[in-house]
Amino acid sequence: NAGVTQTPKFQVLKTGQSMTLQCAQDMNHEYMSWYRQDPGMGLRLIHYSVGAGITDQGEVPNGYNVSRSTTEDFPLRLLSAAPSQTSVYFCASMTSRNTGELFFGEGSRLTVL
Amino acid sequence: AQSVTQPEDQVNVAEGNPLTVKCTYSVSGNPYLFWYVQYPNRGLQFLLKYITGDNLVKGSYGFEAEFNKSQTSFHLKKPSALVSDSALYFCAVRDPWGGSYIPTFGRGTSLIVHP
Numbered sequence: 001n002a003g004v005t006q007t008p009k010f011q012v013l014k015t016g017q018s019m020t021l022q023c024a025q026d027m028n029h030e031y032m033s034w035y036r037q038d039p040g041m042g043l044r045l046i047h048y049s050v051g052a053g054i055t056d057q058g059e060v061p062n063g064y065n066v067s068r069s070t071t072e073d074f075p076l077r078l079l080s081a082a083p084s085q086t087s088v089y090f091c092a093s094m095t096s097r098n099t100g101e102l103f104f105g106e107g108s109r110l111t112v113l
Numbered sequence: 114a115q116s117v118t119q120p121e122d123q124v125n126v127a128e129g130n131p132l133t134v135k136c137t138y139s140v141s142g143n144p145y146l147f148w149y150v151q152y153p154n155r156g157l158q159f160l161l162k163y164i165t166g167d168n169l170v171k172g173s174y175g176f177e178a179e180f181n182k183s184q185t186s187f188h189l190k191k192p193s194a195l196v197s198d199s200a201l202y203f204c205a206v207r208d209p210w211g212g213s214y215i216p217t218f219g220r221g222t223s224l225i226v227h228p
Contacts, residue, residue, distance in 0.1 A: 004156075031214070040122075042220035043157075043203065050214065058215075090156055099164045101147055102205075102216065104156035 002026050006091050006105035013081045013112045021076040021108050023091030029103070031094045032074040033058070034066065036087040037107075043090070049074055081112045115140045115208045119219035126194045127227050134189040134202050134222045142210030146187040148178055151201040151221075160202075163187060174198070194226045 007022045025032065033048035045058030049068040063085060065077040074093075078085060089108045094100040116139045126132045138144055145164055149157040161172025168180045178189045189202060201223050205216040 033215075040220070043218045045215065048215060092157075099145060099162070101159040101162055102149075102157070104149075104158070106156045107154075 004091055004093055004103050004105040006089075006108050008108060009106065010109050011111070013078075013110065015082060015112060017081050018077070018079050019081065019110075020078075021089055021091075021110070023074045023076065023105060024072050025074075025091075025093040025103070026072065027093065027095075027103065028071060029093035029095050030071070031100075032068065033092050033102075034064070034074070034076045035090045035092065036060065037090060038087050046076065046089075078110075081110075083112045086110060086112045115144075115206050115217045117204050117206050117217055117219040119202075119204055119222045121222050122220075123223045123225065125225050125227065128196050129193050132191050132194040132198070132224065132226070134204075134224060136187045136189065136204030136219060137185050138187060138204075138206045139185065140206060140208035142208050144187075145207040145209065146178075146180060147205040147207075147216065148172065148176070148187075148189050149203045149205065149218075150174075151203065153200075157203060160189070194224075196226045196228055199224055199226045 004025045030051045034046040035043040044060045047066040049055045091105040092102040094102045118137045147162045148160040151157045163170045163180045171177045201221045203221045204219040207216045
């Protein structure tokens with residue numbers, strides 16, 4: 001049972017480059033989300049989705065784009081990377097039941113030079 | 114609006130001693146409360162949750178948490194700390210009756226257990 005799978009685990013970009021962080025879950029969860037984790041800032045929500053074809057902005061959406069074409073996949077796109085986007089990114093999913101807890105991926109460490 | 118406060122950035126405890134990691138919350142309705150643990154270079158893992166019922170909730174690895182509605186708190190506890198408990202701990206709240214489907218996380222508390 002793979003759970004939530006994120007790729008790549010590590011990535012170095014130059015300012016202005018674009019890339020996509022991949023996230024896939026095999027638990028048939030309706031809700032998926034992306035967080036970034038920075039020292040002293042805790043977890044900040046970037047974007048989330050409550051089902052295929054539905055996405056919405058979180059606390060820090062600027063500079064990021066998402067889509068949800070299938071239940072399983074929720075990629076995060078950086079269109080023009082900036083040094084301020086250097087962070088560790090986590091994908092998380094949960095069922096639509098109100099009592100459900102989040103399942104997290106192992107994280108993707110991104111460095112923008 | 115919902116919010117979570119973890120008042121301590123770091124908690125230090127000796128191995129074998131009891132530990133407490135504090136969490137207070139603010140919601141407009143009845144809260145769903147969660148604790149997660151993050152080991153170095155790993156994703157967050159679910160520890161335990163309070164939804165309804167008994168105020169004392171037991172979870173993984175011997176951890177428990179007590180829901181106190183009057184103090185709006187949900188402190189994480191363990192009777193006897195292990196060095197392997199050293200990690201980053203996050204409290205989270207959801208307020209489905211207040212219309213919020215999305216959990217809000219605290220900033221995290223670093224637990225250091227000394228041998």
